[in-house]
Amino acid sequence: MDKLDRVMTLYRELNNRRYPVSRKQLEQKLECKGVTVKRAIGTLRDYFGVPVIYLRDQNGYVIDRAAGEHEIPGLWLNPEEIHALLVADSLLSNLEPGLVRAETGPFRQRLRNLMARIGGGEQHFDRIRLLSMGRRREQSRWFPRIAQAVLQRQRLRIGYHARSDDSASQREVSPQRLTHYRDNWYLDAWCHQREDLRTFSLDCIETAETLDRPALDMDNETLDRHYATAYGIFAGEPDKVAVLHFTAHRARWVANEIWHPQQTGYQLADGCYELRLPYRRHEELLGDILKYGADVEVMEPPSLREAVRRELERMTKKHEKSSHRISD
Incomplete structure (x- = not known):
């Protein structure tokens, strides 16, 4: 039983009893020693604000009903679940800095305080990061x-x-x-x-x-x-299938990548990898193909192969002109 589960069990035990519960009974219920019981009572009293008192004449602990109703939060999380929530919050905040940071701030702080109370220590959640490539500087204020x-x-x-x-x-x-x-x-x-x-x-x-x-x-x-059926952000139902052949070297990576939910692929006899995926417009797909340089060849359809050839030709001419300007 971890620390948070122990505090939860303690609260339920005291809240469901009309008479004081002895330390011995709590040790058996919480499966721990007396010093641990006292520590759990301290957490319940100091962090959750539950007025637990000790009645010496009855040798037991009870919730002081005269202090009013004290209902602790109904959501109980163990340390692993708290860690997971904080990690998820960190990832969500990194999707767009400032987008949900203010709204989740109070909840995040409560989770951190709870981790500290139950012995979680200082957590370095800034060690988790997402590297953004191509995120536009101005996201909508709307x-x-x-x-x-x-x-x-x-x-x-x-x-x-x-x-x-x-x-x-x-x-x-x-x-x-x-x-x-x-x-x-x-x-x-x-x-x-x-x-x-x-x-x-x-x-x-x-x-x-x-x-x-x-x-x-x-x-x-x-x-x-x-x-969701065509390739990338371009909408509309696909009307073409791209067939790409990757070199044996590049296949080590591409064979494990998901370019499209409906893609198919298999290893060729020479170690190369064939990837087939549906698309409608070629603009975005063209950019993804070109980044692999000579490690990929478009086999089908002819229109896509021609689009790649034309783009490479334009790039070659542009760089040839650039080299002349630099040499001059």
């Missing part, structure tokens, strides 16, 4: 409002600046899901202007107003079919 609209199923009117064509627009949307993808947040929503599902990058949302109208609800199957 995140809390947008998240609330998603959960409460309310419509939003948003001012959106599209980077693709540098245009600004006002949209009325029915939020469906918040998505955290490659260190950035996105809103999946039904756009009432376009009458279709759209994905909005939160850092491009310049204004957000909650409307007094219920959001249009869409079932999970429809949302998954639209958002």
Whole structure:
């Protein structure tokens, strides 16, 4: 029985008894010695504020009912569970610094105090870190409002600046899901202007107003079919399958990677690795292919192979020009 379980058992034992309980009885119930019983009583009294008193004439401990009702929290956690919650809080805070830090601050401090009380010592949770690659500097200040609209199923009117064509627009949307993808947040929503599902990058949302109208609800199957079947952040049902061959050296890593939930892959006779995955638009997939350089070859479809070839050709020309400028 760990320390927190012991305190919980002690509270239940005293709270359910109408008469004082002797130290001997508590030692048997808590499976410990008298000094440990006294320590558990001290924790129950000092940390949880339960007025435990000792009645010398009856040789037992009791909760002082005259001091009023003293109900301790109904959520009981052992040290391992507290550790897990603090680690989860650290990871969540690292997803977007400042996003939930203030809201979870009091709860986090109570967990740390509880760990200290039960002998957990100083915990170095800053030793857990997430390295962000590609997180945009400005995440939306409207995140809390947008998240609330998603959960409460309310419509939003948003001012959106599209980077693709540098245009600004006002949209009325029915939020469906918040998505955290490659260190950035996105809103999946039904756009009432376009009458279709759209994905909005939160850092491009310049204004957000909650409307007094219920959001249009869409079932999970429809949302998954639209958002989760093609490759990457681009939505829509896939209409092509990419076939990639990785060198035997690179296969040591790629064979254990998940690029897409519906991917298939297997080792080839020469030690290379074949990866097949569905996609609709090639822009994001193209970038992921190029980062492997000569360790990957696109086998199918021809359109994707040609897109890689053209991009490599443009890169080569650009770097040849750059080298001339540097040499000059």
